Amino acid sequence: MNNFYQAKKEAYFISTDPSLLNIEVIHHFLAFETHWAKDVPVSIVEKSIAGSLCFGVYHQQHR
Template identity: 40%
Template sequence: MPEYFHISSDKAKLDINTITDYLIKQSYWANDRTEDVIRKSIANSCCFGMYNEAGEQVGFARVVTDMSVFAWLMDVFILEDHRGRGLCKQLIGEIISYPEFKDIMKWGLGTRDAHELYKKFGFTSLSNPEVMMERKIE
């Protein structure tokens, strides 16, 4: 019998230790963040946890948004032991179709290696990258 997974936007269910451990020790994009920075980013974002039948967190993503014009998808991951089952597709699909996000006009994200995954949800390369800028504090 296949294992059942569910997604929740309830921040009280998030396993902060699992999230911080993954982001700091296993991700390429957040390994320079501190636990305090991660906690603050979670507190100020819309977060989604993915859980197995036992209620253990196996995935995570967060969205920074004004709920109308723009949303930035961040920190998407599925723990190594649970990959290859389509869980990331399920997580992203749930986020994109989340009722509170229905009016968002533009989504953004950054990825080094998952372009094909995100293309399945309508993400494309920037149409006008020459108008985009960033301010990076190092």
């Protein structure tokens, strides 16, 4: 049994399940598209996610 929050509304799904997060996409955005986390290593992103309550928002066409 998990203790993750999940909700659906129309074509969108929100979840706190970290296994649904796409680490590669998150890392690429932070390392290459932001100035505050430029060149952040993927290991730091993984550690940050592991120690945080993350909310992912997903569109049904992309799940």
